[in-house]
Structures are given as C-alpha cells and as structure tokens.
Amino acid sequence: MEQKKEDSGEAIAKSMFEMARLKVPIISIVIGEGSSGGALAIAIANKVFMLENSIYSILSPEGFSSILWKDSSKTKEAAEKMKLTAKDLYELNVIDKIIKEPNGDEEESFRKISQNLKKEIKSVISEMNDNSLEEIVEDRYLKFRNMGDFINI
C-alpha cells in the first residue's frame, strides 16, 4: 500500500538493474499471466521460459484496447493483436523455450510439467557452469541488448 503510494516505477527500474548485473545464471519462467513492468522486473534472465498456455505482455488486453482504441471492451481483438502467447513470443525471440502442458488429468499434467521444468532448469545450469561469472553477465546483457528488430533507413 505505502509502496504503491510512493509508486513502483523506481522499484521496477532498480530490480531490472540489479538483475542485469547479477553474477549467477538466472532463469525466469512465466507460469500464468505475466504483464507489464511487474513481470519484466523479475524476468531479466539468461533464459526465459513460458508454460505453453501462459501469456506475457506489455499490458492487459483491457488496458491495451483502452489506450490504443479508446475502448476497453475490444479485449478479444486486442488479445489477438498483441502477440502475447508463448508461441508468438518464441517467434519474436523474446523467450527461449516453451514448456509443454499436457492435457488430461490435472495432477498428472502438473507432475509432468514439473518434471519437464526440472530437467530444463538443470540443463541450463549445467550448460552455464562452464562459463565464467563475466560470461554469464555478458550472455544476459547481449540477450536484452538485441531485443527488437529494426530497419536501417
């Protein structure tokens, strides 16, 4: 509450700043709805994974449609336009891996997802174990340095 009163902008900036220079491998996993600065503040990672059915976006579809089209009811259209699914974000090179979420029995599905995640986390850690602390920081730096394509004119 007090936090909110004093505004969260600086907290997000500081969190990203510290994560960007942390000398250990970082893995962030989007497991549900990751949105805006709050999600990004804990996602300055060497590897970013997303569960198959999770979303990661600049803002909620309600907010997006309200700002862009001055109409907060066009949520469906916004959600389709925003490229917020794991598949979209993988194609945009924003995330590194999609973690499959098998259908069927909930408990069984959860167990499979957890096993799969464990395997992926272990593999990143062992892969990065060979890197120096500086290389770990530089790997993360380059990942975000190259975010977003542009055209030279």
Next chain:
Amino acid sequence: MIVDKMKKREPSAKNKNVTIDIPVGKWAKCDNCKEIIYKDVLKENLSICPNCGHYFRMHINKRLKLIIDDGTYKRFDINIETTNPLELEEYPKKLKSLREKTGLQEAVACGTGKIKGEEIVICIMDSGFLMGSMGVVVGEKITYAIEQAIEKKLPLVIFSVSGGARMQEGIISLMQMAKTTAALTKLDKAGLLYISVLTDPTYGGVTASFASLGDIILAEPGAMIGFAGQRVISQTIGETLPEGFQTSEFLLEHGFIDKIVERKDLKDTIYKLIQFHKEGK
C-alpha cells in the same frame, strides 16, 4: 429562483457578433490558467506561462537551444525505424504523418554537444511524437547513446518526457526497458556520470527504466512523474491519493529525486554537477 440564476448567460448584444481577428498559429493557451499568450512572449519566457508560471512542454529543438552551446550539437548517425512487429495497419501511417507534422524522426534525439564548453552525450525526448512513447527506435537510440558515452568517456544527460512504453509495438516496447537498463549497468561500471532530468509528464516504462536510474535525478517544477496513472492507482487501492501525488515536489519530499531545478537554471546546474563530478575523480 435558483434555476434562473443557473441559466447560461446570454452573450451581451455588444459582444455577440464581434469576431476577434487572431492570426492563426501565433497564440497559445495555458493549460493551467487558460490565459491566451502570444507565442513570441512565450518563447522569450522559456515556454513558461508569464501569467501563472506553468511550464509548457518543449520541442526538442527548443530544449537543445536552452541546454547546449550554440552550434556544438552533433546528432548520432543512427537512422532506424520499427518493423511494426504487431503488424498494425494504422501504425506506419501514423508515424509517417507525425514525422511530417513535427519535423522529428522519432520521439527522441541523441547526440553529443557542449554545455559551457563541457562535452556530453545528450538525449532529449519529445512529447509531440506519440506522447514520447518508447518503442524499438527510442530504446535503441537511448542504448546507442549510452554506449557512445562509454566509448567516448563522456557524461550522459537524458531529458525524459514520456507516456511510457509504446503500445503499438507490444512486448517489444516492454523489452526496451530491459535493454536501456542493462546498458546503464555498463555505464555505471565504467564510472561515468548520468544525470536524468524528468520533465512533465514522465510515466510508465520510461519512469520504470532509465529515467529513474540517474546518478543524479533532477526534475522541473510541477512536473507529473509516475509509473501508473493516478486514476488507475486510486481505483486499484480504493483510496483517495494524497494532495500533490506524483508531482516533482511530492517526489522530492519522498526522496525519489534529488533536486527541482527551474528551467532557466538547468544548464548552469548540469554544468556545475559535471564540474563537481570531475573534481571528485
């Protein structure tokens, strides 16, 4: 009857048909006191309302003239545009018309220039270009400027004015917050000075990235600065916000910024801070 008193007053016969001949484009209206001001007077007064002291937003060129020594600004040779990642139909058209209307390539200008002879890297944002929002072009230009500061070992000064991350580029805009922030960790490591100047309004993803990360953070008087808008916060927490919330004066009181500087003193203050930093080395 009270209703009679509330009736809208008819314009008097004397004023009814009189039209005043106002030359188009010569006058500006103050958002605060509603006074109509002759633009030349406003220009003379550093774009500050002579009636109530309200700060008007400044075009990049005016800001450059105010801060940088005449003839010393050299813009970085970086000419890029967005790939329109969300494939929005109207967005490229909007950018094209804004370029023609504002004479600007994008919402930020970056280059080197001198402040009373001291060379710096400077970035200036402009609210006239899609509310100074940050998409890939703004993010890349700011990052490039930070890298140039490191390479040339120069102090960095960024003037922010922004509605935040640019919605039209979706998640790619969000990632520019990470990109600019990561670049600032390198500037920090190189031990170089970064002065962030917040002007009205600075919001969203710009507040939540490079604008809040200055070694020294200055703000213009009365500037509105925050992450989320006041209405959103008030609705979310279900409370009325304190008086003056999100003004630079409120932020100074709560320790988020270091100093409020009047527009006329900005150049001198930045110069002194750079000098001071040099002595400390």
